[in-house]
Amino acid sequence: MDLNKRTQASQKVTLVGITVDFLLAILKVITGSIGNSGALIADGAHSFSDLLSDGLVLYATKHSTLDADEEHPYGHNRFETVAILGLAIILTIVGLGIILDAMIKLSNPITLSHSTLLLNITILSIFSKEALYWYTLKVANDYKSDLLKANAWHHRSDALSSIVVLIGILGSLNDYPYLDSIAAIVVGVMIIYIAWKLGLNATKELVDTSIDAQQVAELKHALGQINDVNSVHSLRTRKIGHTISCDVHIQVDPFLSVSEGHIISISVERVAKKCLKNLNDVTVHIDVEDDETNSPYKALPERSEALGILTKALFNNKYSSEISRIQLHYLESKIHVDFYLPLKCLQTDNTADKILTKLQETVNNLDNFGKIKVYFSQN
Structure with missing residues (x-):
């Protein structure tokens, strides 16, 4: 307009x-x-x-x-x-x-x-x-x-x-x-x-009263049809003059990359504005779990603290393999860990199973941590 x-x-x-x-x-x-x-x-x-x-x-x-x-x-x-x-x-x-x-x-x-x-x-x-x-x-x-x-x-x-x-x-x-x-x-x-x-x-x-309930239902249905959107929750709308503003929580695959989640949020914004003609502002919150009914991460340490706990445990257990990167997944009220190691770790008497077992034993002794995965690469 x-x-x-x-x-x-x-x-x-x-x-x-x-x-x-x-x-x-x-x-x-x-x-x-x-x-x-x-x-x-x-x-x-x-x-x-x-x-x-x-x-x-x-x-x-x-x-x-x-x-x-x-x-x-x-x-x-x-x-x-x-x-x-x-x-x-x-x-x-x-x-x-x-x-x-x-x-x-x-x-x-x-x-x-x-x-x-x-x-x-x-x-x-x-x-x-x-x-x-x-x-x-x-x-x-x-x-x-x-x-x-x-x-x-x-x-x-x-x-x-x-x-x-x-x-x-x-x-x-x-x-x-x-x-x-x-x-x-x-x-x-x-x-x-x-x-x-x-x-x-x-x-x-x-006082930020929501728009018509039928419009909200139509918007929620349209967002639920987007590829890679698992569910839609906490959808809130309000009128600001002649325009509409909304914010919504979108649940996606927890193992998607940050950039993939960002692309999905762009799709959500595009579809939302197409569904509501006067929609001017859209705030999209990407969720890996439905946080509408519970808050599963309140007691978990944040990334910097979690990495410190892991590093100390690996050092105390004298795990000498060179870990190039650690990726954390906050799911099911636990922190699941992905370890990325170079292929040269397998050139000694170590095998992938031995490395996995040793890392899992180390993580199992830590509170708030869950499953692990190990990836090997040339880099």
């Missing part, structure tokens, strides 16, 4: 929204004041809140595409998430204010005036906000932006609230003056509901 195009498209649709919201907010508040409609004034306040949310969107879309840096090594994608949470807080405050004001006016309803003007501005608001909803949603879907989707639904909530306002105004004009205040309360409740949904989704992302 071209991040520059994504940013430009996001900023363009947001600037259009800012222009429309500003004009509608002014028209609604002025018209509501002239016509004594608390519902339309409340809807105007909602439109003013849109300007704040559009400002958050504009800021977030600009900064979320910045490259990773020292302070943000995982990138800036969660700027979008924080903006959504901020938008939810703003909407909640606006919704509560509208409800409190409408409840005060409910006990003393005011007769509306300038009915034609009130109805025309309300209808204009419905159609313009619905058009903004579809325009913003299209850009959001094109560029996979949850932030723009949230803003699109904010536009849709404005259109729906304007419909409620229209019903309230029509009721008030037909000798039901309290309907205008009731409409304002309904608008406030709708705004708070939208805020709750936006805030809940943003909070889930900020």
Whole structure:
């Protein structure tokens, strides 16, 4: 995805929204004041809140595409998430204010005036906000932006609230003056509901909630089909803005070389990104055993300490053969050892069986060590 195009498209649709919201907010508040409609004034306040949310969107879309840096090594994608949470807080405050004001006016309803003007501005608001909803949603879907989707639904909530306002105004004009205040309360409740949904989704992302379970299952199945992958476990995913991050443990043949394990991890990353389109970061942990249910290596000495133990034991047993290399395998809660010896060791009265027996006896007397193998080569 071209991040520059994504940013430009996001900023363009947001600037259009800012222009429309500003004009509608002014028209609604002025018209509501002239016509004594608390519902339309409340809807105007909602439109003013849109300007704040559009400002958050504009800021977030600009900064979320910045490259990773020292302070943000995982990138800036969660700027979008924080903006959504901020938008939810703003909407909640606006919704509560509208409800409190409408409840005060409910006990003393005011007769509306300038009915034609009130109805025309309300209808204009419905159609313009619905058009903004579809325009913003299209850009959001094109560029996979949850932030723009949230803003699109904010536009849709404005259109729906304007419909409620229209019903309230029509009721008030037909000798039901309290309907205008009731409409304002309904608008406030709708705004708070939208805020709750936006805030809940943003909070889930900020606390690293996993992606959809079906997607996780599909990813695990795809990784399990890779050649030389014996099993997949400890698969974890999370959303970071419009992208996805995951880490996974892959079990492979314990006797593969480090470079072979690395190549398998590259295959895992490639398949994972093919399976999940928005997957941006993949961390692969190569396992030789399933360490999900136990930790078999906690009590075992690390390589440098293990080699020291082996070297001392070989010296004490006066094993004089020249060992060119020692390779350790941490398996089944034991350290298994591969000895690499030159072929010249077999040129004396030693045989491969004698060497193997002597080395095995030496290793058997050591704690934490298991089976051994001996390899002979000309080098």
